[in-house]
Amino acid sequence: MKVGFPITLSLGFDGVREIIRDFPDYYWIADYKLADIPEVVQYILEGLERVGFDASIIHLFTGHRRYDVGMELIGVVAMSHPEAKFFRGNFEKLLDEAELLGVDGIVVGATRPEMIREARRRLPDVRIFSPGVGAQGAEPGSAIAAGADFEIVGRSILGSKNPRLEAMRVVEAQRGVIHGRS
Amino acid sequence: MKVGFPITLSLGFDGVREIIRDFPDYYWIADYKLADIPEVVQYILEGLERVGFDASIIHLFTGHRRYDVGMELIGVVAMSHPEAKFFRGNFEKLLDEAELLGVDGIVVGATRPEMIREARRRLPDVRIFSPGVGAQGAEPGSAIAAGADFEIVGRSILGSKNPRLEAMRVVEAQRGVIHGRS
Numbered sequence: 242m243k244v245g246f247p248i249t250l251s252l253g254f255d256g257v258r259e260i261i262r263d264f265p266d267y268y269w270i271a272d273y274k275l276a277d278i279p280e281v282v283q284y285i286l287e288g289l290e291r292v293g294f295d296a297s298i299i300h301l302f303t304g305h306r307r308y309d310v311g312m313e314l315i316g317v318v319a320m321s322h323p324e325a326k327f328f329r330g331n332f333e334k335l336l337d338e339a340e341l342l343g344v345d346g347i348v349v350g351a352t353r354p355e356m357i358r359e360a361r362r363r364l365p366d367v368r369i370f371s372p373g374v375g376a377q378g379a380e381p382g383s384a385i386a387a388g389a390d391f392e393i394v395g396r397s398i399l400g401s402k403n404p405r406l407e408a409m410r411v412v413e414a415q416r417g418v419i420h421g422r423s
Numbered sequence: 424m425k426v427g428f429p430i431t432l433s434l435g436f437d438g439v440r441e442i443i444r445d446f447p448d449y450y451w452i453a454d455y456k457l458a459d460i461p462e463v464v465q466y467i468l469e470g471l472e473r474v475g476f477d478a479s480i481i482h483l484f485t486g487h488r489r490y491d492v493g494m495e496l497i498g499v500v501a502m503s504h505p506e507a508k509f510f511r512g513n514f515e516k517l518l519d520e521a522e523l524l525g526v527d528g529i530v531v532g533a534t535r536p537e538m539i540r541e542a543r544r545r546l547p548d549v550r551i552f553s554p555g556v557g558a559q560g561a562e563p564g565s566a567i568a569a570g571a572d573f574e575i576v577g578r579s580i581l582g583s584k585n586p587r588l589e590a591m592r593v594v595e596a597q598r599g600v601i602h603g604r605s
Contacts, residue, residue, distance in 0.1 A: 246455070247463065250470035253435040273428070276458040276482050278504040278559075281429065288432035300458050302484055304506030322460040324486030327513060334509065377460075 243393060244294075245272035254292050261293035269294045270370075274317060276300035279308075286310045298348060301338040302331060313345040318360060321350025321373030332356060336363050346370055346390075351379035354387035361388030374411070376400070381414035425575060426476075427454040436474050443475035451476045452552075456499060458482035461490075468492045480530060483520040484513060495527040500542060503532025503555030514538060518545050528552055528572075533561035536569035543570030556593070558582070563596035 242264070244257055252260070261269050271294040275282050282299065286308055289297050296313035299305065308314065318335045319328045328335070336359075339347050346368035349357045360369055368391070371384030375397025384392045394411050401407035424446070426439055434442070443451050453476040457464050464481060468490055471479050478495035481487065490496065500517045501510045510517070518541075521529050528550035531539045542551055550573070553566035557579025566574045576593050583589035 245463065246457075246459070246467045246470070250436060250467065250474075253437060254432060255435060273455070274458045275428075276456045276499075277428070278502060279506060280504075281427065285428045285432065288428070292432075300482070300485075302509040303482075303502060304504065304508055304510075306506060317458075320460060320485060322462075322486065324461060324488060326486050327484040327516065328486075331509060331513070 242267045243270045243272045243395075245274075249273075254288075258292045268296065270315065271297040271312075274298055274300055276303045279304075279306045283308050283310070286312060286314075296345070299344075301335045301342070301344075301347075302327075305338075305342055307342065314342070315346035315348060315368075315370060316342065316344040317348045319349045319353050319356045321352045321371075321377050321379070325350070332359070336360060339367065340364060348372065349384075349389065350377075351384035351389070351392060352377055354379075354383060357384055357387035357389050381411040382418040385415055386418045424449045425452045425454045425577075427456075431455075436470075440474045450478065452497065453479040453494075456480055456482055458485045460485075461488045465490050465492070468494060468496075478527070481526075483517045483524070483526075483529075484509075487520075487524050489524065496524070497528035497530060497550075497552060498524065498526040499530045501531045501535050501538045503534040503553075503559050503561070507532070514541070518542060521549065522546060530554065531566075531571065532559075533566035533571070533574060534559060536561075536565060539566055539569035539571050563593040564600040567597055568600045 249257055271289045275285055286297055290310055290312050294312055296315055298315045301316040316339045318339060348370050349360050351371035351373035369389040370391045370393055371389040372393035373379050374381055374392045374394045398404050398407045431439055453471045457467055468479055472492055472494050476494055478497055480497045483498040498521045500521060530552050531542050533553035533555035551571040552573045552575055553571040554575035555561050556563055556574045556576045580586050580589045
């Protein structure tokens with residue numbers, strides 16, 4: 242489960258802590274896309290760990306050092322929105338940074354299947370998370386087909402008249418790809 | 424006054440809202456360095472405006488559209504820590520982005536006086552905020568001397584044995600530069 246600013250602004254970090262406590266078996270990702278100086282990132286990660294998160298998304302382009310935390314780190318390498326032009330020119334360097342920092346996972350937008358393929362080739366052991374499925378235009382299963390490990394789906398389910406049906410449709414498409422692959 | 428993640432993790436957004444209410448005359452900057460997709464940034468900015476902030480710091484490299492908010496926007500163009508290598512190669516493009524987006528201010532690290540001079544030349548009417556004074560190595564007054572409008576000083580005052588004396592020392596140095604300039 243991915244928690245970001247929108248929910249945190251409504252519930253506060255205390256509210257988020259309670260929800261995480263109620264569902265301890267999920268993998269909780271702090272999606273605040275941290276992009277601060279390393280001293281501050283270290284401090285924030287410690288705080289997010291105390292809130293109960295298992296992993297945190299950080300931006301790689303800001304430049305980092307290795308952090309002293311128990312939680313997993315997921316670095317943003319490519320974003321899915323049309324305005325994200327800077328990531329294209331820096332993609333290879335951001336993959337280098339992911340490798341150098343030894344992150345556990347990377348984020349590559351699902352609308353960029355060619356980038357997912359390249360990231361998978363360059364970093365075979367790093368988990369790839371792909372947002373941008375549904376509302377932003379990528380078809381469910383398409384990022385997994387390109388080599389991602391997880392697709393992140395938000396608005397197309399949350400905004401649906403029948404969220405349960407929509408979630409099942411997404412899972413069905415993903416299963417189709419996974420079974421076709423194995 | 425600049426409020427970021429560290430304080431927010433301790434006090435929550437409710438706590439921050441109370442402090443802002445107690446000091447309505449200050450200019451309150453939300454320093455969460457937003458770096459998300461435009462739909463989410465728009466949503467977060469609305470939330471931060473409700474908390475009471477006057478301005479918000481956003482990262483420019485993620486790519487944006489124009490936002491529908493009343494608060495001022497301050498875009499990060501260059502960061503002050505030694506690991507911030509990506510900003511150097513993209514500096515001109517980030518200044519273009521600041522211009523395109525019509526931000527009210529930009530952030531240029533105080534440890535990069537040559538970048539402050541270049542930003543001032545390129546964007547004469549945009550306010551320049553320079554963090555990195557004190558703990559990160561830049562001398563008080565040095566960023567203002569290079570063309571910045573405001574220096575952001577945190578740890579060298581907060582971590583001082585005599586914060587009041589340290590703050591006065593900083594202001595004294597800045598006044599020296601400002602008077603020398605006019």
